[in-house]
Amino acid sequence: xxxxxxxxxxxxxxxxKVKELSHLxxxxxxxLCGYCSKSKDGQLRVNLTDFYDAVLxxxxxxxxxxxxxxxxxxxxxYEVTVHQNGQIVIGxxxxxxxxxxxxxxxxxxxxxxxxxxxxxxxxxKGQEDQVA
Numbered sequence: 001x002x003x004x005x006x007x008x009x010x011x012x013x014x015x016x017k018v019k020e021l022s023h024l025x026x027x028x029x030x031x032l033c034g035y036c037s038k039s040k041d042g043q044l045r046v047n048l049t050d051f052y053d054a055v056l057x058x059x060x061x062x063x064x065x066x067x068x069x070x071x072x073x074x075x076x077x078y079e080v081t082v083h084q085n086g087q088i089v090i091g092x093x094x095x096x097x098x099x100x101x102x103x104x105x106x107x108x109x110x111x112x113x114x115x116x117x118x119x120x121x122x123x124x125k126g127q128e129d130q131v132a
Contacts, residue, residue, distance in 0.1 A: 004031060004032060004034060004036065005033070005034040006034070007034060008033060008034035008035050008050070008051075008054065009033045009034055009054075010054055010057070010058060011058050012058065014033055014054055014055060014058050015055070015058050015059070017029075017032070017033050018033065018055060021033075026048065026051075027046045027048065029051075030046050030047065030048055030051035031044065031046050033051060033054075035047045035048070035050050035051035035054070076091075076093045076094065076097075078094075088115075100119075104119065105119070105120040106118060106119055106120060107119075107120055
């Protein structure tokens with residue numbers, strides 16, 4: 001049987017070892033890859049969560065425990081859905097990023113499978129008010 005490494009394996013070395021030990025149970029594989037620690041009473045404790053995170057990271061699946069969230073459990077996806085009433089809502093995450101404020105006006109240009117929103121200049125806003 002293999003020895004437990006001093007430091008946990010990461011990257012390609014971890015993936016190679018996991019492949020070699022594929023016949024063993026997950027706990028044993030994690031232990032032999034160095035994802036274990038000794039408890040206060042001297043027993044060996046397997047850290048499966050750290051092991052799984054390392055395997056996913058080695059496979060290129062990014063795990064960011066802190067995340068770039070806005071505090072409400074959501075993050076910007078740069079996608080919107082047309083609501084049942086036909087409206088499209090652009091959230092405050094995007095409008096804040098652009099520095100938009102209430103009352104800003106846009107010209108809508110429709111294309112084939114796309115919509116362009118072009119912000120109107122402040123100078124054209126005054127001209128429209130005079131015409132109306």
